[in-house]
Amino acid sequence: MKRTIAIAALATAALTLTGCELGPKQSVQNGHRGTGMDTVTLKKVALAKDEVPAPPYDPPSTEGPRAGAAYQNVQVLGDVSEEQFTYTMAAITAWVAPEQGCNYCHNPENMASDEVYTKVVARKMLQMTRNINTNWDKHVGTTGVTCWTCHRGNAIPANYWALPEPGKKGIIGNLHGQNAPIAATAYSSLPNASLAIYLSGDAKSDKSIRVVSDGMHPTAANKLTTMETEPQYALMMHLSQSLGVNCTYCHNAQAFKPWNISTPQRATAWYGLRMVRDVNGQYISPLKDAFPAHRKGPMGDPFKVSCATCHQGKAKPMGGYKMAKDYPALWGAPTSIPAAVPAAPAVPAAAAVSTATH
Template sequence: MRIGPPILAVGLVCAGLFTLFVPTWNLPTKGTQTGPNGPSLVQYAPTGSPLFQTRNGPPPANPPLVEDTRPATEAYKNVTVLTDLNAGQFMQLQQAITNWVAPQQGCDFCHAGGDFASDAKPAKAAARDMIKMVRHLNADWTEHVGVAGVTCWSCHRGQPVPAEIWFSRPPHPQGAHMDKPENWNESGDSVRQFFPNAGYELYLLQDTPGLAQSYTALPNGQVADQVVVKRLYEVMMQMSAGMGVNCTYCHNSRAFYDWGQSLPARWTGYSGIQMTRDINRNVLLPLAVRMPEIRETADDPHTIVLPARMRGPQEGNGFVLCATCHYGLPKPADHAQELLTVFPGLKGPGREHAASATDQGGQP
């Protein structure tokens, strides 16, 4: 009796069922050990989201420099911030900022028609604040941005509103019978994006100490509130996702509290949190109070940034977090240092000059 063909047919059927229903076998994620064997500090290669990858492309080509050595304050009216540039440098930077922030809207996004000295549009005052902020960060926050620095492109990447921002939200409306116990976000591409924004308010806007882990194995009176632990966890997760790293990029995971067992990147991250608070509290919060209109986005200029209930008091302006600059990379895309060489007017001066500069006037 011949049994070969039936057995072959059964084998083919089993192979087909296996192919259809058994998940694809994925090899382990490649990791790099960054410390001794005991702590087992392993950093896994970032995968990166498609959105982050599209945002990390090169900036537009730099506009040409026009040789005009006259002081910008003499060549143009109402120059109040970039007073240390000559006319050629000033106009080259103006054209670059348009390419970095509002390439679809053009000069009219900030300026009123052909009158570039007019203060009719609130976006112009906001742009002036942003230029002062960039100069302040490059001059006063070198412990975080280093020599690479930042430019308008670092956050905006071709959009009037950066793609990665968060909002201070009003309380979630309470349902009659059942409701979520926390103020969860209502949409997102990952689990982290559903986290409430309350942790961002505590740690990226307010001066809340980031202390949650006990120093001992058993409770000894130093026990953090469970809600505080969750809020801090949510902020750490956004840092991890926004930079494309895991916890051991900064921490020894057996002793999160111990700076002595942490890696040098923890100090850079700590200064980044302080810098983010500085931006949110001293630049974006006053801007939100003064300029509460809905802002356009280059991707879809006719759509409100978020539904009305989720916009909070900023009405579309938003606050920043790590992903606003990093876009899924441990170090932001390496463009700023080259751009600062071409546009030295964005390097400074820093806080002292920015504090004394007036908010009135025309062109920045």
């Protein structure tokens, strides 16, 4: 009888440890032994090879007439060579609309026309891509991004979100966005408005994520309630699922709050959250009137990006492949869109020094 109970207990423990994500795991030590500093990933995701399309043809010359002089109404890539321009357009077609081709964005009888809404959107997305590659190097580094990073051959990226509808009522009244599992919160019962709270607005807005209390008892300076922590935990679950990692990828198991003992990835994530907020606030939300109804959420806002849009289950999109190096046209000035990157704060900067050992 005791053996039966012991076996049942072990089986329950195994299910508890693997209940969040099914499938074999890969564990890599990233801290001192016995500290719980192991990065755990799903093998099927971590080891899967990503499809990365090759350039449409050999990289063209950067010399020669500028695209802005050769073509009409070129508002973003006018500073690159004519050859670079057509090379980049060919790549974008394969990345976003391989079946529809150029006509997905253009009127074939007047390529300069802005009458097709997707061209207006694409122009804004090119500005966004240049802004990310030029001004958000503290997150994307020298790897950069291309349209493929998010789209992967689809007109609409597979992972997006929109503002949730106002609290729906259940048997016990207003659910306040809870007990309605969605992918954005790793199908938890936590509030589904976490992305709207932390990934919208602008890069400089004060939306700090602080779930650790500053003291044992509530005081005038320490009023963090359980209700306030719930959307923050929901966002952390979103990050974990989007990158395919556990908490210790960024945080130290000894103490989650201090920056000086966190991993360098925490600082990278700090900039990443603000970069996503910048993308949604500065580039996507202003396109509200351009998008048709079928590309908007229930509240009439455009589909927005999250960490999952680029990462798609991996700590580094496409395993860190430096695809953007083949497309220098995507690294220029964003054109008429000011940079909005906040200066590095003193505390997160401390995380740049790794205390992890291997």
